[in-house]
Structure formats: structure tokens, C-alpha cells
Amino acid sequence: MQDVKPLYEAVLRGDAAAARAITEQALAAGIEPIRVVNDYMVPAMDEVGRRFECNEYFVPELLLAARAMKGALELVRPLLVKSGIKPLGKVVVGTVRGDLHDIGKNLVSAMLEGGGFEVIDLGVNVSPEKFIEAVKSKNANIVALSALLTTTMPAMKLTIDAFKTAGMRDQVKIFVGGAPVTQKFADDIGADGYSENAPGVVGLAKLHTGAAA
Amino acid sequence: MMNTEQLYQQRLARYVTAMRNEKPDCVPIRPFVAEFTAKYAGYTCQEVCHDYTKAFDAAVKTAKDYGWDAVVPNMVYVWTGLAQAAGLRYFGIPGIGIPHTSGFNYIEPPEGEAWMRDDEYDELIRDPTAFLYNVWLPRVSGEMSKIGEPSTYRNNLALVKSSMAMLQYFYAFGPQIQRMRTESGTVSAIAGIFKAPFDIIADKLRGYIGLTMDMATQPKKVLAACEALMPHLCHVGLTTADPAKQVPIGFWMHRGCVPFVNPGQYASHYWPTLKPIVEEFWKNGHQTLFYAEGKWKHHFDTFRELPDRSIVFHCDRDDVFEVHRRLHDKFAISGGIPNMMLSYGKPEEVRDFTRRVLKEVAADGGYILDAGAIMQDDTSVENLRVMTEVCREHGVYSTGVSTPLAATPPCELPTSLISRRQATGMSGQPVPLVKPGVCLPWEVKVKEMPEIFGDRDLIRKVWNDVESLGNTYIWQLLLSF
Numbered sequence: 001m002q003d004v005k006p007l008y009e010a011v012l013r014g015d016a017a018a019a020r021a022i023t024e025q026a027l028a029a030g031i032e033p034i035r036v037v038n039d040y041m042v043p044a045m046d047e048v049g050r051r052f053e054c055n056e057y058f059v060p061e062l063l064l065a066a067r068a069m070k071g072a073l074e075l076v077r078p079l080l081v082k083s084g085i086k087p088l089g090k091v092v093v094g095t096v097r098g099d100l101h102d103i104g105k106n107l108v109s110a111m112l113e114g115g116g117f118e119v120i121d122l123g124v125n126v127s128p129e130k131f132i133e134a135v136k137s138k139n140a141n142i143v144a145l146s147a148l149l150t151t152t153m154p155a156m157k158l159t160i161d162a163f164k165t166a167g168m169r170d171q172v173k174i175f176v177g178g179a180p181v182t183q184k185f186a187d188d189i190g191a192d193g194y195s196e197n198a199p200g201v202v203g204l205a206k207l208h209t210g211a212a213a
Numbered sequence: 214m215m216n217t218e219q220l221y222q223q224r225l226a227r228y229v230t231a232m233r234n235e236k237p238d239c240v241p242i243r244p245f246v247a248e249f250t251a252k253y254a255g256y257t258c259q260e261v262c263h264d265y266t267k268a269f270d271a272a273v274k275t276a277k278d279y280g281w282d283a284v285v286p287n288m289v290y291v292w293t294g295l296a297q298a299a300g301l302r303y304f305g306i307p308g309i310g311i312p313h314t315s316g317f318n319y320i321e322p323p324e325g326e327a328w329m330r331d332d333e334y335d336e337l338i339r340d341p342t343a344f345l346y347n348v349w350l351p352r353v354s355g356e357m358s359k360i361g362e363p364s365t366y367r368n369n370l371a372l373v374k375s376s377m378a379m380l381q382y383f384y385a386f387g388p389q390i391q392r393m394r395t396e397s398g399t400v401s402a403i404a405g406i407f408k409a410p411f412d413i414i415a416d417k418l419r420g421y422i423g424l425t426m427d428m429a430t431q432p433k434k435v436l437a438a439c440e441a442l443m444p445h446l447c448h449v450g451l452t453t454a455d456p457a458k459q460v461p462i463g464f465w466m467h468r469g470c471v472p473f474v475n476p477g478q479y480a481s482h483y484w485p486t487l488k489p490i491v492e493e494f495w496k497n498g499h500q501t502l503f504y505a506e507g508k509w510k511h512h513f514d515t516f517r518e519l520p521d522r523s524i525v526f527h528c529d530r531d532d533v534f535e536v537h538r539r540l541h542d543k544f545a546i547s548g549g550i551p552n553m554m555l556s557y558g559k560p561e562e563v564r565d566f567t568r569r570v571l572k573e574v575a576a577d578g579g580y581i582l583d584a585g586a587i588m589q590d591d592t593s594v595e596n597l598r599v600m601t602e603v604c605r606e607h608g609v610y611s612t613g614v615s616t617p618l619a620a621t622p623p624c625e626l627p628t629s630l631i632s633r634r635q636a637t638g639m640s641g642q643p644v645p646l647v648k649p650g651v652c653l654p655w656e657v658k659v660k661e662m663p664e665i666f667g668d669r670d671l672i673r674k675v676w677n678d679v680e681s682l683g684n685t686y687i688w689q690l691l692l693s694f
Contacts, residue, residue: 060473
């Protein structure tokens with residue numbers, strides 16, 4: 001029986017080559033793709049998030065682990081789609097209009113993917129209309145907004161208001177984050193959640209989709 | 214009633230005294246205001262970014278009306294004229310691809326397309342100036358030809374226009390600084406520019422992602438690259454610093470702190486290639502203003518290794534009360550008023566918080582009032598007025614000094630004599646192949662010249678003087694634009 005536990009270790013230490021190789025072997029040995037994800041990749045990313053919260057891991061470790069997971073997931077994803085297994089939710093991610101920062105956003109995307117979500121990453125400088133269009137076309141149920149400047153934070157409120165105007169506010173959960181963003185700001189603009197770091201977004205997403213343990 | 218020059222001298226004494234961690238007559242106010250000045254003066258972000266004369270006007274008007282002690286002559290620093298002439302790919306300029314109402318943004322290069330590739334460390338290390346000209350500049354510019362490719366009309370235009378634009382812009386600062394002095398009695402807050410070698414590699418060469426991967430795959434090369442950059446960055450700082458040694462060198466700190474790096478990386482790469490330069494600045498009589506963007510509290514103990522008074526610590530999102538507790542015995546502190554509060558808070562909140570800072574942080578002197586981060590156009594005019602008024606009312610020292618500024622004291626201050634002896638500055642660092650300030654050395658050039666007659670020193674001096682312009686161009690593009 002193929003020992004897949006090293007996959008957990010490989011993702012944890014950010015070894016992309018090993019993660020990919022072990023995943024290939026596991027799939028070739030007939031291990032169910034969903035087991036590879038749920039029993040090894042997702043717990044590894046959960047542990048990465050926990051270590052980050054405890055100041056044992058930092059952004060470099062997060063990045064390396066996310067890469068390792070992403071590379072392995074690329075092998076698994078087509079098989080999951082083929083077998084009709086759905087992600088835990090669909091998340092549209094983007095940095096709001098006028099803001100070109102993307103590192104935090106990219107980390108959020110990677111952590112969400114590692115957490116079992118499908119991510120539609122719209123990039124940077126994303127208008128409210130583009131967020132709405134993506135939610136419609138991809139049937140997403142979560143939107144994650146990033147802003148790194150106090151001057152672009154108002155665009156988060158504009159985006160939330162645009163969803164209200166479009167009559168779609170109740171269809172999505174909207175989370176906000178970024179260096180200057182606070183819980184108070186999130187509450188004031190009517191966001192459904194705030195996280196001060198990338199791993200926290202996964203917990204929020206699981207909570208609001210009922211996927212949390 | 215004071216005239217403007219007397220007002221200027223009073224403010225200069227106040228500001229410099231506080232930066233020396235002493236008690237002046239009252240707490241100086243030195244807001245780092247960028248696009249806020251545009252909003253106050255009635256310009257758009259686009260206008261001040263494209264037309265630096267409007268930015269200059271806005272800075273003077275704002276400083277004068279608020280009665281501030283010091284400001285930066287123009288903090289909307291990236292002039293579009295220069296950025297566009299050079300075709301710089303790493304800027305988002307208001308009104309060009311991004312809303313005209315936003316401030317300018319830096320753009321990280323797409324992954325895999327960093328301005329410096331992962332296999333180019335050796336070339337950078339061998340001669341950073343040559344690397345910047347040969348490899349980096351053609352890559353960051355949308356107008357310039359790559360070495361080895363045919364040169365083009367647009368390449369030639371871009372080089373000439375951008376270098377002349379830089380000179381034109383830089384030469385405009387002298388009159389602006391003088392204008393601030395004579396029109397509003399306002400001190401020019403900082404002089405000179407510096408960034409840490411590690412941040413330069415992250416921000417302008419490999420990108421943050423690229424550097425993070427390099428730290429996993431080739432950390433020794435990254436360290437060697439940081440070390441290779443050190444003498445050049447030190448040279449830029451020293452040659453752009455205040456000749457009067459009164460206002461500090463501006464040091465723009467970015468992502469060298471936890472959690473952007475892990476503690477081990479800070480200890481092995483960021484700090485060891487930064488500390489000697491700050492020590493060298495201080496040896497030469499220049500303070501460094503640590504603009505500590507974000508949160509740097511995990512590293513306060515390392516900053517304490519620096520000589521007393523050698524830095525002014527500017528507090529962004531750290532807790533300013535904690536900053537005071539942990540650093541004020543050694544260094545002056547500025548900033549710490551939260552930008553979110555100044556932008557979106559109520560005036561009463563600003564009033565209460567400013568009073569608290571004056572009471573708990575400024576009481577012993579050595580504090581300069583400012584927001585945490587550079588203020589953009591979302592900052593409230595009213596809230597800044599409240600902050601200023603509270604300081605003028607409650608920030609007066611009953612025992613503070615109100616005398617003209619003494620001459621800059623020597624660096625060998627008794628309180629830090631021991632640490633001064635231990636500080637090696639740049640003297641322990643290896644000498645680079647091509648020294649800082651030079652691109653094509655005279656020693657190379659003279660070999661291909663016809664026989665020299667007459668005053669050889671004169672010929673060499675003129676060559677070196679103009680060489681330094683070429684050196685300034687590329688290092689200023691890297692550091693400032």
C-alpha cells in the first residue's frame with residue numbers, strides 16, 4: 001500500500017518536487033484523488049496555517065508550502081473534476097480598484113485552494129463590476145477583497161454596495177483583508193468577515209460554507 | 214513678531230533638538246504628507262504626479278497654512294515625466310491604466326519575469342553598476358534596447374530624455390527648499406535616500422516572490438548580492454545627505470521584517486548588510502530616519518545595537534507607546550498617529566489620541582509628531598487641523614530649550630563612546646571591483662585616450678565629475694524612482 005504520509009511532510013516543508021512526485025506515485029498506485037487531497041494536502045495546509053498563527057511559520061514558509069501544494073493539486077484536480085467531486089465552495093479573489101498589490105491576495109488564493117476551495121483570481125485593480133460578473137459567470141458563493149492602501153479601502157465598500165444594487169448581496173459572503181484593514185472597518189462596511197492574514201481566510205470560508213469541523 | 218527667517222530658525226532648532234533626543238521648546242510637527250497636499254491645495258492626484266510644480270506649490274501652501282515645522286519638499290516623489298521618459302514598467306501612474314484619482318502604485322513584475330533573473334546573481338555581484346545599466350535598465354524600460362540588440366531612436370531618446378528630466382527635477386528641489394524657508398519658514402525634513410540591500414533586491418530586482426524562492430534555493434548568493442550592493446547604497450546615502458548634518462537621511466524600510474522574512478533570514482541577511490551602513494552614516498555625522506513601514510517590533514533589540522542618537526525611529530503600525538518604552542532611551546521617535554484615525558476617525562478620537570501620545574511618548578522630549586504612514590488624499594483636513602492644534606496647545610515643554618541650534622555635535626558622544634569604538638561601519642567590508650560613484654573608471658578610459666598633455670589632474674577631475682552624473686542616474690533610478 002502506497003504510503004502517502006510523506007506528502008503531508010513535503011507540503012509542510014515546502015518541498016514542491018517531493019510533493020509532486022509522491023502525488024504522482026499515489027495516483028498511479030490507485031489511491032483515490034479525494035483522499036490525497038482531504039487526508040494529506042488539506043491537513044498539511046491547515047497545519048501550515050496553525051504554525052503561522054503561532055509565529056512558527058512566516059510568509060516565506062507559507063509561500064513555499066502553498067507552492068508545493070499547488071503543484072501537487074494540479075495533478076489531482078482534473079481527476080476530481082472528472083469524478084464530479086465538487087470543491088467546498090467557489091471563491092472570487094481580487095485586489096480592489098486602484099490597488100496593484102498582489103502578494104497577500106496571491107497567498108489567500110493559494111491557501112484557499114489548499115483548503116479545498118475553487119478559486120477564481122481576478123488579479124489587481126478589479127472594479128466592482130468585474131467582481132459581480134465573475135460571481136455570476138462562475139456561480140461563486142464567496143468573494144474575498146484585498147486592499148493594501150487606506151486610499152483604496154473605500155473601494156471595498158463600493159464593491160459591497162454594488163452587490164446590493166445588483167440584488168446579489170445575499171448570494172455571496174464577502175470577506176475583506178489587507179494591511180490597513182481592521183475588523184471594525186469590515187463591520188462598518190457590511191462585510192461578512194475579516195482576516196488579518198491569509199490562513200485565516202480559509203477558516204472564514206469553511207465557517208460560512210458550513211465546511212468547518 | 215518674528216519674521217519668516219526667525220521662524221525658520223526657531224523651527225529648525227526645535228526639529229533638530231527633538232531628533233537629537235532632547236527637549237526643544239515644544240513638540241515639533243513634521244507630517245509626511247504626499248497626495249494630502251494635493252487635496253488640501255485643490256489639485257488632483259493626477260495633477261501633482263504629472264506636474265511637480267503643482268506638487269511643490271501644494272507642499273508649501275499646506276505647510277504654511279497648518280504652520281508645520283518641517284515637511285518633505287515634495288512627497289509625491291515619482292514624477293511622471295521622468296517615469297514615462299524612461300518607460301519604467303514598474304509604476305502604475307494615476308490616469309494611465311489606473312484611475313486618475315488614485316496615487317501612484319508600484320507594480321511587482323509577473324512571476325518568472327522579474328527584472329533580474331534567478332541566474333544573474335553573479336553578474337550583479339561582480340559589478341552592480343554595470344549590471345544595472347546593461348541588464349536591469351533595458352528590462353525595466355519599455356523604451357530602451359537590450360545590450361546586443363540594435364539600438365533604436367526611441368532608445369536614444371529615452372536615455373537622453375530621462376537623464377535630462379532627472380537633472381531638471383533634481384535641480385528644482387534647491388529652489389523649492391529655499392522657497393519653503395522664505396515663504397513659510399518651513400524646514401526641509403530629510404535629505405538623502407537609502408534603502409536596505411535586501412529590500413532593493415526584493416523591490417527592484419527579483420521581486421518579493423523571486424527573492425523568497427532564492428532564499429530557499431540560493432541563500433548564499435542572495436547574501437553576496439546584498440554585500441555587493443552595500444558600498445554603492447552607502448555612497449548614495451552619503452553623497453545625498455545634508456551637508457549641514459542637521460536633518461537625517463531618509464531610509465525607506467519595506468519587507469525586511471517578520472513575517473515577510475523569518476527571523477533567521479532577518480538575522481542572516483537583512484540586518485548584517487544594513488547595520489554597517491547606518492553606522493557609517495553616523496560616523497560621518499548623519500542620522501538615519503528609519504521609516505519603519507508596517508510593524509518592526511520583533512527587531513527593536515537589533516536596532517538597539519546602533520549608537521545612541523544615530524537614528525530617528527519613525528513608527529508606522531507598531532504601537533507607538535511600546536516603541537517609546539523600548540527605544541526612547543536611545544533614539545528619538547516620530548509618527549505613530551494611526552492613518553486610519555486621521556482619515557476616517559472622528560476629530561474627538563484624534564484629539565484624545567494625540568493628547569495621549571504627547572503625554573506618554575513626548576513628555577521626555579525626543580518625539581516628532583506625525584502620522585504612521587505617508588498621508589495620501591484620503592486624510593481628513595479637519596483631523597490634521599485638530600492634531601496640529603492639540604500639539605501646539607499641549608505639546609509645550611515647560612523646561613524645553615528655546616535657543617538657537619548649537620553646532621552639530623561630534624559623533625563621539627560620551628554616552629555611546631564604547632559602542633562607537635565597536636562600530637566598524639563600512640571599513641570592514643570588501644572593496645568592490647568598480648568603486649561606488651563610478652561607472653567607467655578613469656584608469657580604464659585613460660588607456661584608450663591619445664597622449665595627455667598639460668594638467669592631467671584637471672582632465673581626470675572633469676572625467677570623474679561627469680562620471681558621477683552617470684552613476685547618479687542609474688542608482689537614483691534604482692532607489693528613488
